[in-house]
Amino acid sequence: MAAMANDPEGYANPQLLATPSELANALASADTPLLLDLRPAEEYAAGHLPGAVHLDLFGISLIDTDPAPLRAFLWILEHLLASRGVDASRHVVVYDEKSGMRAARAFWALEYFGHEHTRLLDGGFGAWQAEGHPISTDPVVPTSTSWTGAATEDRLGTYRDVLDRLDKSDAVILDTRSDGEYRGTTVRAARGGCIPGAVHVEWTTNLRPDGSFKRADQLREMYTAAGVTPDKEVLTYCQGGYRAAHGYLALRLLGYPRVRNYVGSWKEWGDRLELPITLMPNA
Structure with missing residues (x-):
């Protein structure tokens, strides 16, 4: 996915966000990104972006950042991402109901693990729907990978x-x-x-x-x-x-x-x- 040549919002790193129209164009291309829907399961089932894989990380938290529990927590995050199809070469777009904290947590995790092509859908599912882009209720079975990140x-x-x-x-x-x-x-x-x-x-x-x-x-x-x-x-x-x-x-x-x-x-x-x-x- 290519970032906009002229960013009207003035961000130093506009490539970290995708607008609904940018994403719609990318989904129509040969090199489609992996879509991760971070919303609750019932919201995903009611309608999601076509081809999106469901991943609810909301229950995955850490209350002890000493080395051993931190390693276990990061192992879980990394393997959950791989189980949903993340690999190093494919672009990933994360989203929730808006530009929300669930998608931001997945964005941070992917950046922590060194994934170089991660973006968040700005405005989330709400913006996608408001612009009239297609919605699907078909469940998507993810294809797991053997991806392991390089921690930053x-x-x-x-x-x-x-x-x-x-x-x-x-x-x-x-x-x-x-x-x-x-x-x-x-x-x-x-x-x-x-x-x-x-x-x-x-x-x-x-x-x-x-x-x-x-x-x-x-x-x-x-x-x-x-x-x-x-x-x-x-x-x-x-x-x-x-x-x-x-x-x-x-x-x-x-x-x-x-x-x-x-x-x-x-x-x-x-x-x-x-x-x-x-x-x-x-x-």
Whole structure:
């Protein structure tokens, strides 16, 4: 799939997204991409992009980023992707109901494993349907591959990585959760609150009302105002690494060179009682 020659959104990395029309053209060509539908099974069954393979990763999370459980988690992710037909040579397009966190998590996983031709359908199934492109209810049986990725370690963060960067001026910790979670009024682990020094940009603010990504200038202004600038290493987190993957993708679109998804996120950090937390004012 070729990226648009002139990107009207101004992204540094426009090739990370596919518009519905771009994807429709690619599906009509000889070199069709692999489509991964990350929505719940019942939504896939009700209608999906023609030829799309179903892959629901939502239950695959990690609450311990020590080396052994992290290796097991990554092994599961890698083999699930291979079981759905991922290989190194074929382009992959991931989607969910919009430019959402489920698809962003799959996007991050494929990038972590070094897949060089991964894109997210901007606006997702909703945008595809709104433009009148065909929908199928035929189930697709995937053809598994023996693909194994080449891990790009600096795209993943552990609790040790975050702890090491708490007081570093060239790093910023990005909390992508809801305001209540960030302030500690919504508690979804042993403790509520946030990682000390974390700045807050909720993942939904990356999107327009129609579910597509905002323009680059809008995203850049929003992140710069929060202190998330491209000269810093950014470590994103949420509850379990899904919304954090969405922040990861937004920053990749802007060309930020150093972005990690802390996959253990608040569920791990809040449950590890030895790790420091902050309760924001009015919590």
